[in-house]
Amino acid sequence: MELSRLLLRRLAGITLASLVLALGLTALWTHLDIGREGQGAVASARLMAAAAHLRDAPPSQLPQVLAELARMREAGASGTGLRHLDFELRESDGAGRVLIPYRQTGVAARSPSTRITLAREDGRVFEIRLITNPETEQAEARERSWGMTGLLLLQGLAMLLGMLWVLRRALRPLDGILATVARYRAQDFSPRVPALPVRELDQVGAALNDLAEALVAARARQQQLHLRLLTVQEDERARLTLALQEHLAQDLAGLRVSTTCLLRQTRSDSQLHPLVQELDQHGSQLQQGVRNLLTSLQTPLEDVETRIPLAALLHEVQDLWAQSWQHMPGSAPDLHIDLAPHLAELPRELGLTVHRMIQEALANIRHHAGARQVRVSIQPSAGPEAGLECLVQDDGNGLADPAGAFVLGHGLAALRERIWAQGGSLSLEPGLPGAAGPGLGLRAQLPVKEQAHG
Numbered sequence: 234m235e236l237s238r239l240l241l242r243r244l245a246g247i248t249l250a251s252l253v254l255a256l257g258l259t260a261l262w263t264h265l266d267i268g269r270e271g272q273g274a275v276a277s278a279r280l281m282a283a284a285a286h287l288r289d290a291p292p293s294q295l296p297q298v299l300a301e302l303a304r305m306r307e308a309g310a311s312g313t314g315l316r317h318l319d320f321e322l323r324e325s326d327g328a329g330r331v332l333i334p335y336r337q338t339g340v341a342a343r344s345p346s347t348r349i350t351l352a353r354e355d356g357r358v359f360e361i362r363l364i365t366n367p368e369t370e371q372a373e374a375r376e377r378s379w380g381m382t383g384l385l386l387l388q389g390l391a392m393l394l395g396m397l398w399v400l401r402r403a404l405r406p407l408d409g410i411l412a413t414v415a416r417y418r419a420q421d422f423s424p425r426v427p428a429l430p431v432r433e434l435d436q437v438g439a440a441l442n443d444l445a446e447a448l449v450a451a452r453a454r455q456q457q458l459h460l461r462l463l464t465v466q467e468d469e470r471a472r473l474t475l476a477l478q479e480h481l482a483q484d485l486a487g488l489r490v491s492t493t494c495l496l497r498q499t500r501s502d503s504q505l506h507p508l509v510q511e512l513d514q515h516g517s518q519l520q521q522g523v524r525n526l527l528t529s530l531q532t533p534l535e536d537v538e539t540r541i542p543l544a545a546l547l548h549e550v551q552d553l554w555a556q557s558w559q560h561m562p563g564s565a566p567d568l569h570i571d572l573a574p575h576l577a578e579l580p581r582e583l584g585l586t587v588h589r590m591i592q593e594a595l596a597n598i599r600h601h602a603g604a605r606q607v608r609v610s611i612q613p614s615a616g617p618e619a620g621l622e623c624l625v626q627d628d629g630n631g632l633a634d635p636a637g638a639f640v641l642g643h644g645l646a647a648l649r650e651r652i653w654a655q656g657g658s659l660s661l662e663p664g665l666p667g668a669a670g671p672g673l674g675l676r677a678q679l680p681v682k683e684q685a686h687g
Contacts, residue, residue: 239403239431247395251388258384262377273316280305280315284361288351299332306333319366325350325358335364406434413441422449488516541584543611544577550591557599566598566627570609576621583679586655587611587623593648594625594675602629602673606665614678620657623677628668632661645675656680 283305287298302322308314322333346364353359406429413424422445426438492513499505547570558565579587591609598604604627614620649659657679664672 243399251391255384276314287359288353303333316369317366319364321362323360325360492516540578541581543579543584544572546588566604566607568607572611573613576611586651590623590648590677598627602627604629619681621679621681626665626674628665628670628672631671632673652677
């Protein structure tokens, strides 16, 4: 249903209910007015009957008749007797003695009046002066005015409350739409807006669902493109590694053999021997630099199988870790790797991501951390979906600028993009618990999209 039609229908119902209420109150006031007018007519008839009795009653009953007229006069003053009418009773004995006076003398001077003369057989003459009394009419007018004002206020309040209720009921599905938008802002595109009873809101929900589907598809395409780019990069690294091994590394090995021979031949020459020694040292440093470069470039991509033997790669990582400290001052930090048995072999891209993460983390530790202990843990992640958790922790100096660690161009930024392309997440956390230094932890959560076997 359209929102305008829904609002119109509900507002029409509220208006009809308010109209029925107003008609009911008006009918009640009319009924009360008719009842009061009837009481006034009865009181007027009783006044006429009492006046006739005053004229014809025996002298002994005159006090009771006068008392009855006085009671009628008081009843009129209290609003339960005469309506719109007041009277005054005089005895025409020359002095015009007033037996029952008006309630307000000013009314007699301003209002029209009628005189009724009652002559008795005993010679006494009474005069009843009837005068219109606007007080009851004024009181009724004020009552109607206040009543209508109250009714209008009540009707207006009912309309406002009704409109508020109608709008809240009609726009209640917006809460679900806003909650879904908040999830989309948090990069969670899984929720969908259900069918809504209001056509306009249902169209908004359908548009949001289409947008979420498009975003999911775009993210999947972006991740696939990123993975392809990473694969191309890995292939290029493999080709570069192979070229270095086949040419530069072999040439450097030949150069070292030649310098060794020269060292032996110039041992007795005090001028050439130091130069050859210096040349041999430069060759050794260059050879070690090439080895380090090969270590950083080394990947298992020469094997084009669809799965990666992660356990074997981690053994190589430990060996290369120990070798990288041979020409550095101090002893190598203790490196412990804990790998869950069923994760010893992983899908190719996932295994490469874990391998690269460990390489990047260990390179940072070697150059910046000053650590004594390093722990690497690769375990299944908790949750309903299959996945793994890779955690690298040390007890070193920590990270001075965590916010700048993921700036584009740094190794961690590239690593986070690789992990994101796998549908995972990368975060920083404290280092090894109980260590002297603050340390640093690097935690990756990665989904396993196919069953690993070991």
